[in-house]
Structures are given as structure tokens and as C-alpha cells.
Amino acid sequence: MPPPRAGIPAHRRRFFIVSMRQKLEDIERRFERVTSELSDPEVLADIERYRKLTKEQSQLEPIVRTYRELRSVQAQIEDTRSLLEEKDPEIREMAKEELPVLRERAENLERDLRLLMLPKDPADDRNAILEIRQGVGGEEAALFAADLLRMYLRYAERQGWKVEVLGQHPTDMGGIKEAQVLIQAEGAYSWLKHEAGVHRVQRVPVTESQGRIHTSTATVAVLPEAEEVDIQLTEKDYRKDVMRAGGPGGQSVNTTDSAVRLTHYETGIVVVCQDEKSQHKNFAKALRILRAKLYELEREKQRAERDAARLSMVGSGDRSEKIRTYNFPQDRVTDHRINYTRHNLDAVLDGDIQDLLIACRNHHMAQLLESQEQASA
DSSP, X not given: OOOOOOOOOHHHHHHHHHHTHHHHHHHHHHHHHXXXXXXXXXXXXXXXXXXXXXXXXXXXXXXXXXXXXXXXXXXXXXXXXXXXXXXXXXXXHHHHHHHHHHHHHHHHHHHHHHHHTSOOOTTTTXXXXXXXXXXXXXXXXXXXXXXXXXXXXXXXXXXXXXXXXXXXEEOTTSOEEEEEEEEESTTHHHHHGGGOEEEEEEEOOTTOSSOOOEEEEEEEEEEEOOOTTTSOOOGGGEEEEEEOOOOTTOOGGGGSSOEEEEEETTTOOEEEEOSXXXXXXXXXXXXXXXXXXXXXXXXXXXXXXXXXXXXXXXXXXXXXXXXXXXXXXXXXXXXXXXXEEEEOHHHHHTTOOHHHHHHHHHHHHXXXXXXXXXXXX
């Protein structure tokens, strides 16, 4: 599903491609050099270098392939235009029919190339940490949060991604107050980052005896996983508290002081992990989450003040704030940011959300593209 066309005149789009030609040719030369190096026996023997070059080649290849195809189509357009001067009327007619098709193909390739040349979020290739919390609506909100958690876990399973539950606080009825999940896959963050915000559900809760439809919410935050080199943490940066883990059912996990709470002094961020029986494992998970939160905080500071950035991601959880609504009586899900609606909620909550993710990502890319072209015009 391609993103909507930006409202940029054709001459501005052509100017953008012309202005980028030198950079495109540099990229093509670099691609050829990398491809040549990959056949060098010395490179083949160096696993780390080979891995880096292979990754670079895979990133450059779509740009080079599209640029080469565009040049080929542009050459075909020039050849076909010359046929309009032929004396044979059949040849001229054939050229008239082919030109609009070729020009449309060139326009589509130009658009694809502009999308490929958009500045890349440096965090896009990272793993993603999802935080899901119940919002407004009591136990029904907790049940909905559990539904969202399952949806993302099923989606990750469909993609063949590795998942690790870093922590969750269940409720007695099977819902969750909050959960943190690490999704390990190259590019996981780029696919899931637009899921951040308030998700709203409209349905008859299992606790509702009158059959009335209730509206509840859950919030989703999506953080790129931080590496140790990104965020350096020492014991002086946080307070570590250990305690007995809590939760329904009186499981054996609650019989020792295995739960860990980390409080970051500078920011006040608090992370609690209690899923593991081992205090050491809970501590390691808590550090992972804290590091990701601090990394995202640094990224947000570049765009806005910390509190404003956090609010823009997850809001307050109020019913009036929403990025998406899951309406059970009408069996539909609607993403309000892009006016995208589809049906079959059962499939959506079972992880069939690729179309939603593509639509959100394409919408975001189209907005970036329009901003870039307006700036260059």
C-alpha cells in the first residue's frame, strides 16, 4: 500500500531528482565498490568486515536498482519522443500511446527514489521494547491491555521474531496492569514505533451484566533498545531496592526477595522487574529497560522538552485521546491518524496487523517526503 501522493508540483519533484543526481551517482559508485570488495578473499576471511559490507550493500541496493531503472525509463522516453517525428503514421501513433505509460512509470520511480533517499532514523534497525499499560476503564482496561500484549506477541511470532517478556503485572481476572516486552529483530523498532499512543476499545465487558457497551483504553510506548555504549550506567546513577515479588496466585516467585526496583536519580524514572525467581535476572532485565528509557529520553530531548515528548507518545490515557479504536459491535478497527479502517477484529487481535503497520509507516514517510520537497523547492 503506497503512501498518499504528496501535493508537490511535477517540476519540483523533477528538481529534487536533478539536485540529488550527484549524490545518487556517488551511492552507485559506492555500491559497485562494496560489491567488488565482497568478492575479495581477504574480506571473505574477515567475518566482521564481511558482515558490515553485506549490510551496507543491502541498504544501498534498492536505491541503486531504482536509480538505474529510472535512467533506463528516461532513455526510453527520449527514444519514444523521437519517434513522434517519424513519417510513418503507425509509428507516430504507437509512440503517442507509449509515452504516457513511460512517463507514469518514470514518475512512480522518481517517487520511490525520493522515499528511499529520506533521512533514516538511526534507531530503526534496533530491537524494540514495548510498554503496555492499562488506561481508563478499570478491569476492562487491564483486560484490553492483555489483548494488545497478545496481539503484538502473535504478530512477532508471525514474523519469526524473538520475544522476551521483561516484566508484567497481571490482575486477578487475567488482565495486566502493565507489561514490558523486548522484541528482538533487525528493524523491529522501525515497524512498531508508530504503535505508540492511546488505544481505545469499545465492547461489552465480561463484567457487564446489562449488556452495555463500555469504552476503555490502554497505552503503548515503543522504545528502541539501548546498548551499553549508548547509555553508560553506574551504581551511582540509580538506587537499587529488592523486595518480595507480588502478584495473584501466591506463586513460588513470591517466597524470596527476588523483585528489583531501580530508581534513576537524575530523571526519577522507576523500573520494577519481578517475573524471574532470580534477583540477578530481574536486575539484568530492569537495567535493560532503564537503559532503553534513558536512551529514548535523550532522543526526545532533541525534538522537545522531556515531559512534552513523553505526553505526546502515550498521552494521559483519557478516553478522548486515541490513535486507534477497536470497535467490537461493528467488528472494525480504525486508525484515526490516517483514516484507515478494516474489519475482522478477531484476526487483528490475533496479530494480523501488517497492513496497519504498513499504512502507518507509509503515511509517516509521505509526510516526511512532502516536508523535504517543500524545503528544497
